[in-house]
Amino acid sequence: MPAHHRSARYGRYAGGPDPLAPPVDLAEALEAVAEDVMAGYSPEEALREHLRRGGRGQEGLDDLARRVHRRRQELLKHHRLGGTLDEAKQLLEKALRLEREQFLRDARMDPMDRSFRELQLDGLPASTAAAVSELASYDWQSQDAREAYEQIKDLLGRELLDQRFAGMKQALENATDADREAVAAMLGDLNELLDKHRRGEDTEEDFRDFMDRHGDFFPEDPQSVEELIDAMARRSAAAQRMLNSMSPEQREELMQLSAQAFGSPELMAQLGRLDANLQALRPGEDWTGSERLEGQDGLGLGDGTGVFQDLADLDALAEQLSQFHRGATLDDLDLDALARQLGGDAAVSARTLAELERAMRDSGYLRRDPDGQLRLSPRAVRRLGRSLLRDAAQRLSSRAGRRDARLAGAAGEPSGATREWRFGDVEPWDTTRTVTNAITRTAAEGADPREGLRLGTGDIEIAETEARTQAAVALLVDTSFSMAAEGRWLPMKRTALALHHLVSTRFRGDRLELIGFGRYARQLDVGELTGLPPLREQGTNLHHALLLAGRFFRAHPSFQPVLLVVTDGEPTAHLLPGGESWFSWPPEPETVRATVEELDRLGRAGVQTTFFRLGEDPGLARFLQRMAQRVGGRLVTPEVEDLGPAVLREYLGSRTRRRGFER
Numbered sequence: 001m002p003a004h005h006r007s008a009r010y011g012r013y014a015g016g017p018d019p020l021a022p023p024v025d026l027a028e029a030l031e032a033v034a035e036d037v038m039a040g041y042s043p044e045e046a047l048r049e050h051l052r053r054g055g056r057g058q059e060g061l062d063d064l065a066r067r068v069h070r071r072r073q074e075l076l077k078h079h080r081l082g083g084t085l086d087e088a089k090q091l092l093e094k095a096l097r098l099e100r101e102q103f104l105r106d107a108r109m110d111p112m113d114r115s116f117r118e119l120q121l122d123g124l125p126a127s128t129a130a131a132v133s134e135l136a137s138y139d140w141q142s143q144d145a146r147e148a149y150e151q152i153k154d155l156l157g158r159e160l161l162d163q164r165f166a167g168m169k170q171a172l173e174n175a176t177d178a179d180r181e182a183v184a185a186m187l188g189d190l191n192e193l194l195d196k197h198r199r200g201e202d203t204e205e206d207f208r209d210f211m212d213r214h215g216d217f218f219p220e221d222p223q224s225v226e227e228l229i230d231a232m233a234r235r236s237a238a239a240q241r242m243l244n245s246m247s248p249e250q251r252e253e254l255m256q257l258s259a260q261a262f263g264s265p266e267l268m269a270q271l272g273r274l275d276a277n278l279q280a281l282r283p284g285e286d287w288t289g290s291e292r293l294e295g296q297d298g299l300g301l302g303d304g305t306g307v308f309q310d311l312a313d314l315d316a317l318a319e320q321l322s323q324f325h326r327g328a329t330l331d332d333l334d335l336d337a338l339a340r341q342l343g344g345d346a347a348v349s350a351r352t353l354a355e356l357e358r359a360m361r362d363s364g365y366l367r368r369d370p371d372g373q374l375r376l377s378p379r380a381v382r383r384l385g386r387s388l389l390r391d392a393a394q395r396l397s398s399r400a401g402r403r404d405a406r407l408a409g410a411a412g413e414p415s416g417a418t419r420e421w422r423f424g425d426v427e428p429w430d431t432t433r434t435v436t437n438a439i440t441r442t443a444a445e446g447a448d449p450r451e452g453l454r455l456g457t458g459d460i461e462i463a464e465t466e467a468r469t470q471a472a473v474a475l476l477v478d479t480s481f482s483m484a485a486e487g488r489w490l491p492m493k494r495t496a497l498a499l500h501h502l503v504s505t506r507f508r509g510d511r512l513e514l515i516g517f518g519r520y521a522r523q524l525d526v527g528e529l530t531g532l533p534p535l536r537e538q539g540t541n542l543h544h545a546l547l548l549a550g551r552f553f554r555a556h557p558s559f560q561p562v563l564l565v566v567t568d569g570e571p572t573a574h575l576l577p578g579g580e581s582w583f584s585w586p587p588e589p590e591t592v593r594a595t596v597e598e599l600d601r602l603g604r605a606g607v608q609t610t611f612f613r614l615g616e617d618p619g620l621a622r623f624l625q626r627m628a629q630r631v632g633g634r635l636v637t638p639e640v641e642d643l644g645p646a647v648l649r650e651y652l653g654s655r656t657r658r659r660g661f662e663r
Helices: 026-037 043-053 059-076 084-107 109-122 126-138 143-164 178-200 203-215 225-245 247-256 265-282 301-322 335-342 344-362 378-400 431-444 481-485 490-504 527-528 542-554 590-606 617-630 640-662
Strands: 366-368 374-376 414-420 461-465 471-478 511-517 521-524 560-567 573-574 579-582 610-613 634-636
Touching: 026 043, 026 344, 026 378, 043 059, 043 344, 059 301, 059 335, 059 344, 084 109, 084 143, 084 247, 084 265, 126 247, 143 225, 143 247, 143 301, 178 203, 178 617, 203 225, 225 265, 225 301, 225 511, 247 521, 265 610, 301 335, 335 344, 366 617, 374 378, 378 490, 378 527, 431 461, 461 527, 461 579, 471 490, 471 542, 471 640, 481 490, 490 511, 490 560, 490 640, 511 527, 511 542, 521 527, 521 542, 542 560, 542 573, 542 590, 560 617, 560 640, 573 590, 590 610, 590 617, 610 617, 617 634, 634 640
Parallel strands: 471 511, 471 560, 560 610, 610 634
Antiparallel strands: 366 374, 414 461, 511 521, 573 579
């Protein structure tokens, strides 16, 4: 049998989210959200803020909102009302001109009749509506003039219908009497259906019968009477807002002209009844609003109603994009309206943002606590820590002038012995013993050597070191208000997260304690520190923080104690015997004495101490220099953006000093 080939056509994909589109960039979103969380936003607020700003090459909600605003301003500035009145006036002027030209051409016309007609035309009112009404019984001499005059009635009928039924103006152009009768029948049946619906007496069969008879008038293809009412009420309300926006003179002129529509007062009666039904059934629509249009392009009734519908769409989109109301999500966005008003690219941007929001909530990066609060999950904190560690390591490498940032994690000197690898070991592999083990095991299993050599975890042996000293590291971070006020809050948090990730992934044998100190000091887990908002409290209670650090060191007696202190102010608070915090500025001698005594106690316990001074306060510089000298410690004064690399350098340096001491 001959093969049959079906022709294929290609075009823009229009079936929802593009299945070939790249996945949304969760890494960028997570970093942006975490940055704002560290600045003090809640995760919910931070996610909203990222969606507002957008990402690299990605429009955000604010960008779309600006486009919506510009589109609205364009509609108001380019258009004006009264286009139908202008068109009616032009048709009237055309009819009068053609009639007067007929007077000049018709030599057989009775001179008295000609003079009477000229006086009648010259005496017409200035108002177009009044003139059209007065000419209703005029006996036109020019057939072309009569047709131009009749076009006014036809225009008004089509415009009035176009206000309620989009596209009716074009559909009824050159309409026959049968066409007009069909419209009148549809209006009558529609009002009957709506009357029954208002009384609660309609049935599904009533709606189906109506659509079977008049469905061609409704390209929206409503599937229920409620959908039908929704579509018609939105347009009818837009028509009313357009009427409200006209000047009183324009409204009066239009109402008078409307009586001439199709030469049938019944049309206006049916439309009035329709509007009353729709307003009663949908009172929540905006029936009283108005706009100020200041452009040059005159709008007819139908086109003007469409513009007012566009304005309503844009207002709804602006509200949806604002995401102000409680429980709002980007799934609330009307993508069809967005594409209609701004183009398909805007809908794609909005859909991408919605997918990003959904992916962030479903990815496990955000979690809801029992109290209902959204927080960064441990998985998100780990990923953030990895990113911050990478950035800090790159800065550290560039500062040191070499690529090796000493983040490999080997501890101690090789002893010549080897042992089987265990989870958490960071020592280098003994390659020879590992490969030998794999060969021996493969041969014993009778595997075909042509299949290659495969390593198993049981084959791995590591080179033992003579000393594998573990460290107990206490990172004390100043959380007083000055840290936030001077722009040091975020660098402090980035530093803590980077160090936490380094210790927890590369030096698992070490222990890290994060301690924040303001008016009081307290232990913080890394997730709590990440979301800690700037605290508006006075007090730098280094005394309390050193007490907590000492407790941590005593809980790990076999570990080498390492103390890292990040601060931008002298101690201004200390703990009293009863546990209360005593604050004073300038610092009282008792506060300084209590702080120094606790530091001396740690120094006698062999704690390696490094102070990181932020800021240029000379009093703080003198105080920390003396503190470091008392315990044989170090004072580092990094720029705030280099705090992370400085702390990592000191931590890694402490490991080097420990190995040197052991040797």
